[in-house]
Amino acid sequence: MSAGNTERLERIHEQLFAGRALGPDLLAEDAEWVNPEDAVEGGTRRGFDAHGQVWTFREGRVTRMQWFNTHAEAVQIAGVRE
Numbered sequence: 001m002s003a004g005n006t007e008r009l010e011r012i013h014e015q016l017f018a019g020r021a022l023g024p025d026l027l028a029e030d031a032e033w034v035n036p037e038d039a040v041e042g043g044t045r046r047g048f049d050a051h052g053q054v055w056t057f058r059e060g061r062v063t064r065m066q067w068f069n070t071h072a073e074a075v076q077i078a079g080v081r082e
Helices: 003-017 071-078
Strands: 032-035 043-046 052-058 061-068
Touching: 003 052, 003 061, 052 071, 061 071
Parallel strands: none
Antiparallel strands: 032 043, 052 061
16 A cells, blocks of 8 residues: 555545554454344344454545455455564
8 A cells, every 4th residue: 555545545544444443452363243133134243353444545535445254354355464
């Protein structure tokens, strides 16, 4: 991801989550993410990397955000090496 898009994504997260984002220093490794059973993706997921996102930009603007069930899945789809 280009430096400009990295900065834009940081701004997007700030605006979307307004300080609600939690880093690994605040979450237990077995933290639970619980969605109601009638949600599109109901149930409980565990761990800091229980979800992942891939953001797509065009000309500096977001064109797509795709949500994944694991960080590893998002990294694989994005073609990023960790």
